[in-house]
Amino acid sequence: MENYRQTFSEINLDHLLHNWSHVTQLAGTDRFVCPMVKANAYGHGAFEVASCLEKEGAKYFGVCLIEEGLALRESGFKSELLVYGGFDKQGAEKILEYQMTPVISTWEQLKFIESQADSPVKVHIKFETGMNRLGFDRSEAEKVSEYFKKSKNLKLKAVLTHLACSDDAAADSGMSVSQLNVLAEIKSFFKPFDIFAHALNSGGILSLSEAPESSILKKERWGFRPGLMLYGYQPAGMKSAGLKPVMTFKSVVQIQRSVPAGATVSYGATWKAKRDSQIGVIPAGYADGIKRQLSNSGEVTIGGVSAPIIGIVCMDFFMVDLTEVILKTGKENWQNEEVLLFGEKSSGGFVSADEWANQTNSISWEILTSVSSRVPRHYLGNAFSIIKD
Numbered sequence: 001m002e003n004y005r006q007t008f009s010e011i012n013l014d015h016l017l018h019n020w021s022h023v024t025q026l027a028g029t030d031r032f033v034c035p036m037v038k039a040n041a042y043g044h045g046a047f048e049v050a051s052c053l054e055k056e057g058a059k060y061f062g063v064c065l066i067e068e069g070l071a072l073r074e075s076g077f078k079s080e081l082l083v084y085g086g087f088d089k090q091g092a093e094k095i096l097e098y099q100m101t102p103v104i105s106t107w108e109q110l111k112f113i114e115s116q117a118d119s120p121v122k123v124h125i126k127f128e129t130g131m132n133r134l135g136f137d138r139s140e141a142e143k144v145s146e147y148f149k150k151s152k153n154l155k156l157k158a159v160l161t162h163l164a165c166s167d168d169a170a171a172d173s174g175m176s177v178s179q180l181n182v183l184a185e186i187k188s189f190f191k192p193f194d195i196f197a198h199a200l201n202s203g204g205i206l207s208l209s210e211a212p213e214s215s216i217l218k219k220e221r222w223g224f225r226p227g228l229m230l231y232g233y234q235p236a237g238m239k240s241a242g243l244k245p246v247m248t249f250k251s252v253v254q255i256q257r258s259v260p261a262g263a264t265v266s267y268g269a270t271w272k273a274k275r276d277s278q279i280g281v282i283p284a285g286y287a288d289g290i291k292r293q294l295s296n297s298g299e300v301t302i303g304g305v306s307a308p309i310i311g312i313v314c315m316d317f318f319m320v321d322l323t324e325v326i327l328k329t330g331k332e333n334w335q336n337e338e339v340l341l342f343g344e345k346s347s348g349g350f351v352s353a354d355e356w357a358n359q360t361n362s363i364s365w366e367i368l369t370s371v372s373s374r375v376p377r378h379y380l381g382n383a384f385s386i387i388k389d
């Protein structure tokens with residue numbers, strides 16, 4: 001579809017590859033590594049991201065929904081796709097029809113897949129170890145193992161769990177260590193099988209460089225399921241790993257207008273000019289992923305200078321005060337000039353999506369995945385020329 005918008009996000013696939021190489025260095029050889037491309041690859045474009053990583057040797061890819069897997073298959077993506085989010089009977093049919101790998105969390109799901117599998121099907125089994133979300137209870141490990149010894153068509157490839165506090169994984173007394181101990185115990189029931197055990201999301205992976213050699217985190221070669229770190233971010237408070245943000249979200253000053261002291265801006269008239277002001281109208285709103293909580297509190301960057309968001313963020317627009325930008329740069333007219341919402345600055349360096357996360361009591365995962373489907377993605381980087389062909 002043609003687009004006429006000047007609000008868009010640039011996706012730098014070379015930065016994705018930089019972050020991926022960090023993952024593969026930490027992984028070493030023979031470790032299960034499954035980049036997570038669910039939620040449209042955290043807003044970056046599942047097909048482009050998955051194709052790029054596939055060219056770089058990734059073998060497994062994680063989606064949450066069957067629909068996400070189907071969209072990838074329909075775009076021609078052939079590599080192994082793991083469906084993490086669960087499924088019912090009809091979903092099981094689709095998973096098998098489109099040759100995806102089910103991540104199974106209940107006996108019911110196991111039976112749906114078994115009853116429909118007429119040739120060997122790879123499966124991964126999820127166990128609950130502390131997150132209290134998805135997975136078999138740990139007490140069922142032996143029974144599940146016995147089931148697979150007898151199953152005709154189901155081929156067990158891995159057991160897995162999900163860490164609730166992955167950024168504590170380097171600490172001996174943390175919750176992650178206790179979850180990994182449980183997973184190690186669960187795995188011991190599956191000795192006859194040659195399987196992976198995967199558990200590490202970005203926080204867990206990034207903890208590896210901090211953990212002592214004696215830690216359970218290092219003693220087992222836990223499989224990786226990196227999400228956030230691929231896209232250049234890491235859990236708040238962790239030591240910087242030099243990752244590069246992949247997404248730059250940009251817009252433009254569509255209209256510059258003068259407002260006299262005392263005039264108000266946007267719905268509810270919550271912002272009132274204390275002085276004669278220059279304001280900019282930016283064509284991006286909460287329907288694009290500009291959180292409404294940024295109203296009267298967030299900032300964007302214009303001409304290298306921070307410009308405060310003024311008034312309530314609307315569905316399609318928000319407004320900024322340009323007065324400081326004009327004072328600091330000496331440039332009067334900002335109409336049609338670029339507005340950096342977050343990402344790479346043209347002068348070098350980054351404005352982190354974490355800033356909006358902090359200003360909205362949110363997290364970078366949510367800020368990235370909130371950039372909506374009506375925001376066009378422009379792909380950049382040498383890596384893009386490789387996947388285009």
Ligand SMILES: Cc1ncc(COP(=O)(O)O)c(C=O)c1O
Nearest residue numbers: 036162201202225226227228229
């Ligand atoms: C099952 C599972 N594994 C891995 C991940 C990736 O986590 P992160 O983005 O923190 O790396 C997620 C994300 O929510 C997940 O649900």
